[in-house]
Amino acid sequence: MHRPLTAEAEVAGDLSAVRPELAARYAAELPAARAAVLTRLWRALTHEPLPWVASRGPDGDGVTLRLRDGRRLHGPAPDPYATAAYVTAVRLDDVPYDRPARLMADLAVPHGAGLAAELDHSAASLALSRAGQPPHPQEWPDTDWEWEQRVVDGHPFHPNCRARPGFSVAEQLALAPEHRPLVELGLVPVPAEACLVTGAWPREMRDGRRMLVPVHPWQAAHVLKRPCGEGLTAHPLMSLRTLALDGAVHVKTALTARLTSSVRDISVPSVAASMTLSAFGAELAARSGGLLHVTRTLGAVTDGSPDLAAVLRESPRACAGPGERVLPVAALATTALPRSPSWLAGFARLALGVGLRLLELGVALEAHGQNLLVVLSATGAPVRLVYRDLADIRVSPARLARHGVPVPDLPARIVTDDVTALRRKLFGSLVAGALAGTAGSAAALRAALEPAVRELPRTPDLAALCARPLPTKALTLMRLTPGGTGDLWAELPNPLR
Structure with a gap:
């Protein structure tokens, strides 16, 4: 039974009021946006350990899922x-579905109604994001935020790639990076004695004994529900809640909204640990043979709640030398570089070499396409990596100790000696994530990985990478598990086997 879903119509109605010149392009983009979200959902349905799927198997020209209630997909x-x-399109029994939200609603699985609404919003927002793009983007942007704003489609594998519940069309156009706006951050004064401050909080963000905390305008309107003082003009980056200020500083703001999967607030423990993690990142970079730079945290502040906090970080562009460019790995797909098998193999060798070296030392990076950046030479060759945001790494004290690396005082949730978790x-x-999203297919990923792994040192971690199924976060299962804590995992066919 098809149930009414409203996000596409709501976006169309709002768009006709606030940007009528985009209405026709939005309508034209909807079929492709639905297919993009449906492709991501199909990946989850065919590979994640969903409890209501009894079996999966090849069937004619495709694959059939047998559900525990007897239906077939x-x-x-x-x-x-x-x-x-x-x-x-996919078929549930004999009914075809080309809209991922309707498919999820009619599957009628536990907690599926909420995910269906998010999928509806994801497809509508993706169509809106694509509708607002210029016809011929500049091939090589001059600024870091222009690279970030080229990532229009969001997460390459998450069905909620563009879900922004709670954001109106006007707010998406005014705040989302792919629409290339200038955003006015508010500054909320908080007495210094009421704040936790780490690092060097800049003079221009102080007012006597008061700290001026940068606040995202959506947060001010919907969560703090208060006007903010005169603020800072900034360019939104890929994560939406992180923005580039003038100069070489990025500011991460609290944004208590669910974007993709996570609520983007800033916890008090993360502010407290920010400078320790930053110093630890510098230690890791020093052991990378010059192939990795970890962006420094300059300062962090919170009033004691996750709703009002900010972190200032060094811009990755500070890591680029003369003639070099630095861009998020997620933005590589907007260039012609990954279409060269030799370029992709060289990039895979660089990224895997650095990642496995740090894993051997005892640090597992969360090196997805947003956190991981690549420095390109003037000819476009990948020469170094940049990593930002250490909040979700995993650290093994036992491995660090074996290599004589002092173990800093880190938040307990990132510390583990579990080799599987690492x-x-x-x-x-x-x-x-990052390499697969850049390659764009199983065949291209395999072609990039095979020459790379042949040249890497033979370690137990590399052997595990080559011999076992490839882990990936079960992103859809996680959205269907409300109240769950921690990551859930799926296994994908290993392209190296």
Whole structure:
């Protein structure tokens, strides 16, 4: 039974009021946006350990899922590493579905109604994001925020790639990076004695004994529900809640909204640990043979709640030398570089070499396409990596101790000696995430990985990468598990086997 879903119509109605010149383009983009979200959902349905799927198997020209209630779901043979939208429809018993939200609603699985609403919003917002793009983007942007704003489609594998519940059309156009706005951050004064401050909080963000905390305008309007003082003009980056200020500083703001999967607030423990993690990042970079730079945290502040906090970080562009460019790995797909198999193999060798070296030392990076950046030479060759935001790494005290690396006082949630947890963190983010998203298909990923792994030192971690299924976060299962804590995982076919 098709149930009414409203996000597409609501966006169309709002768009006709605030940007009528985009209405026709939005309508034209909707079918492709639905297919993009449906392709991501099909990846989850065919590979994640969903409790209501009894079995999966090849069937004719595709694959059939047998559900525990007796129904059958049939669709194309899946490529779990594909970034192109190749799934335009699937069949639930004899009924075809081309809208992912309607499919999820009619599956009628536990907690599926909420996910269906998010999928509806994801497809509508994705169409809106694509509708607002210029016809011919500049091939090589001059600024860091222009690179970030080229990532229009969001997460390459998450069905909620563009879900922004709570954001109106006007707010998306005014605040979302792919629409290239200038955003006015508020500054909320908080007495210094009421704040936790780490690092050097800049003089221009102080007013006598008061700290001026940068606040995202959405947060001010919807969470703090208060006007903010005269603020800072900034360019929104890929994560939406992080913005580039004039100069070489990025500011991460609290944004208590669910974007993709997570609520983007800033916890008090993360502010407290920020400078310790920053110093630890410098230690890691020093052991990378000059192949990795970790952006420094300059300062962090909170009033004691996750709703009012900010972190200032060094811009990755500070890591680029003369003639070099630094861009997020997620933005590589907007260039012609990954279409060269030799370039992609060289990038895979660089990224895997650095990631495995740090894993051997005892640190698993969450090296997805947003956190991991690449420095390109003047000819476009990948020469170094940049990593930002250490909040979700995993650290093994036992491995660090074996290599004589002092173990800093880190938040308990990132400390583990569990080898499975360490490998999942790195392989799931780097190989199944950043490298797969850049390659765009299983065949291209395999062609990039095979020459890279032949040249890397033979370690137990590399052996595990080559011999076992590839871990990836079960993103859809996690959205269907409300109240769950921690990551849930799926296994993908290993492109190296």
